[in-house]
Amino acid sequence: MATANIEVSETPLVLYALRRADDALILGHRLSEWCGHAPMLEEDMALSNIALDLIGQARELYSYAAKAEGGDNDEDKLAYLRDVRQYRNLLLVEQPNGDFAQTLVRQFFYSAFADLYWRAMMTSRDTTLAAIAAKSEKESAYHLRHASEWLIRLGDGTDESHARAQAAIDHLWAFTGEMFAVDDGARGLIHAGIAVDPGPLRGRWLQTITDVVSEATLVLPQNDWMQQGGRAGRHSEHLGHLLSELQSIQRTFPGLTW
Amino acid sequence: MYTQALNTAETDDRGLEDAAKAAQFQARIDAEERIEPNDWMPAAYRKTLTRQISQHAHSEIVGMLPEGNWITRAPTLRRKAALLAKVQDECGHGLYLYAAAETLGASREELVDAMLAGKAKYSSIFNYPTLTWADIGTIGWLVDGAAIMNQIPLCRCSYGPYARAMIRVCKEESFHQRQGYEIMLTLCRGSDEQKAMAQDALNRWWWPVLMMFGPPDATSQHSDTSTRWKIKRFSNDELRQKFVDATVPQAQYLGLTIPDPGMIQDAEGHWRYSEIDWAEFKQVLAGNGPCNRDRMAARRKAHEDGAWVREAAAAYAAKRTQRQTAQAAE
Numbered sequence: 082m083a084t085a086n087i088e089v090s091e092t093p094l095v096l097y098a099l100r101r102a103d104d105a106l107i108l109g110h111r112l113s114e115w116c117g118h119a120p121m122l123e124e125d126m127a128l129s130n131i132a133l134d135l136i137g138q139a140r141e142l143y144s145y146a147a148k149a150e151g152g153d154n155d156e157d158k159l160a161y162l163r164d165v166r167q168y169r170n171l172l173l174v175e176q177p178n179g180d181f182a183q184t185l186v187r188q189f190f191y192s193a194f195a196d197l198y199w200r201a202m203m204t205s206r207d208t209t210l211a212a213i214a215a216k217s218e219k220e221s222a223y224h225l226r227h228a229s230e231w232l233i234r235l236g237d238g239t240d241e242s243h244a245r246a247q248a249a250i251d252h253l254w255a256f257t258g259e260m261f262a263v264d265d266g267a268r269g270l271i272h273a274g275i276a277v278d279p280g281p282l283r284g285r286w287l288q289t290i291t292d293v294v295s296e297a298t299l300v301l302p303q304n305d306w307m308q309q310g311g312r313a314g315r316h317s318e319h320l321g322h323l324l325s326e327l328q329s330i331q332r333t334f335p336g337l338t339w
Numbered sequence: 340m341y342t343q344a345l346n347t348a349e350t351d352d353r354g355l356e357d358a359a360k361a362a363q364f365q366a367r368i369d370a371e372e373r374i375e376p377n378d379w380m381p382a383a384y385r386k387t388l389t390r391q392i393s394q395h396a397h398s399e400i401v402g403m404l405p406e407g408n409w410i411t412r413a414p415t416l417r418r419k420a421a422l423l424a425k426v427q428d429e430c431g432h433g434l435y436l437y438a439a440a441e442t443l444g445a446s447r448e449e450l451v452d453a454m455l456a457g458k459a460k461y462s463s464i465f466n467y468p469t470l471t472w473a474d475i476g477t478i479g480w481l482v483d484g485a486a487i488m489n490q491i492p493l494c495r496c497s498y499g500p501y502a503r504a505m506i507r508v509c510k511e512e513s514f515h516q517r518q519g520y521e522i523m524l525t526l527c528r529g530s531d532e533q534k535a536m537a538q539d540a541l542n543r544w545w546w547p548v549l550m551m552f553g554p555p556d557a558t559s560q561h562s563d564t565s566t567r568w569k570i571k572r573f574s575n576d577e578l579r580q581k582f583v584d585a586t587v588p589q590a591q592y593l594g595l596t597i598p599d600p601g602m603i604q605d606a607e608g609h610w611r612y613s614e615i616d617w618a619e620f621k622q623v624l625a626g627n628g629p630c631n632r633d634r635m636a637a638r639r640k641a642h643e644d645g646a647w648v649r650e651a652a653a654a655y656a657a658k659r660t661q662r663q664t665a666q667a668a669e
Contacts, residue, residue, distance in 0.1 A: 117407035120645025129427040157415045238651025330414040339414035
């Protein structure tokens, strides 16, 4: 039956592309939830812009995953017909928007990573991934600038904004470790020069984070316990709700053209 | 703010509106000259434009809500990106329009406050709900189509900043309209369920869209002076008829039925529609449309929830200025 979840043969390359596509889609979706509800019109525009960049990245990565898989799947089947256990995104990006501080801190942690990661990926031996990386890096650099400038304003703004920004950092910190983890499948791609090892990027990521957080008069948590599981489909309870909304039309009216 | 640089004080003093200035102003309008922010203008012209432009801006912003309702549920990634970009465009239109209103001496903050207090209006069409995906197609096709019909003549409006804003807005709206029609076409070429969804959306939106052109000419309050000032170039009924004549063949091409059994084509080729239910229009304007309360509540919530963010940005800017001043003094 067409409503059933699709099957994906997750070769290392397919899984690689899916993970990055899922990160981009889920974060883009979260940001799009702000559209029409942001603290100021300029932020309705900016958050929508960032969401559009991320959805664009997701589409390219899904299409590449589908091509690498070589079957009947396409970008929409991959996005709309996998359930929560088949999604491979980071736990960080599925966390709810919360207040504006939580959204910005989530974006800040992710963009500071994505900027470094995509820049490193521009030298991938896989020319498609290198091209996606070149475009994504430009976008991520802007996303990082936007999030950093806001974090500084929130941290060094009023007592209330400072407290909210600090609470967001404390809440989301445990989801940052997963960005740097590598499993066996990914290791093969790293050896082959197709993917880059995110592990060594953590030092520079932490430097960026520390600089901005300190300018914002905020502090990073001492607790280093990190949540894991998104890459293997073990998500928070939040993702299922997001997917039930995202996929509702395709699940209700299976197999149609829209 | 840059509005303070404009000569508003003089024109606010109605005592100075002597007959000679007014005659000169009207002569410029009659000669199709554009009025610019620093030019002398009658207080009533300024007031009319401020009301019209700010209502237009509020409509763009409130109009983000019914379509925004489907961003998270768009059926494909391509549709999701297109819808998000479209709603973002509307926000951009709102921003241009508030900026155009600011050139008349009204700040965005006071205009938004008036809207949130329920003292300023926005287009009644956005008080109807978007229930299915076909509503997104229908809004693009009909609501944006009607908006274009209203706004194309505004590209020649006598007030320069408004006219220029409308040129860009119309370009984007026309793209939105094609996008909406393409959604409808896809639905109408789809399954029986999809066709029924498209017809149902047309049935619900048709009459409210006709009401977008405003009350019939016989009862319109603002038209006479607006026409004389070349803010308005066609009457409500003229624009409504143009819209209906353009839309009927589009509906026929889709294979959809306009929900007006009494509609006939006259000898000149115009599609004559039945009597519009103006009682419904009045109810929606009075706040009793299906979504008036929801729309206002959503805008107020965004405004109130965002207050601490705006305060933080202002506090940070003040601190930075203070630091820079202190540094300069050292």
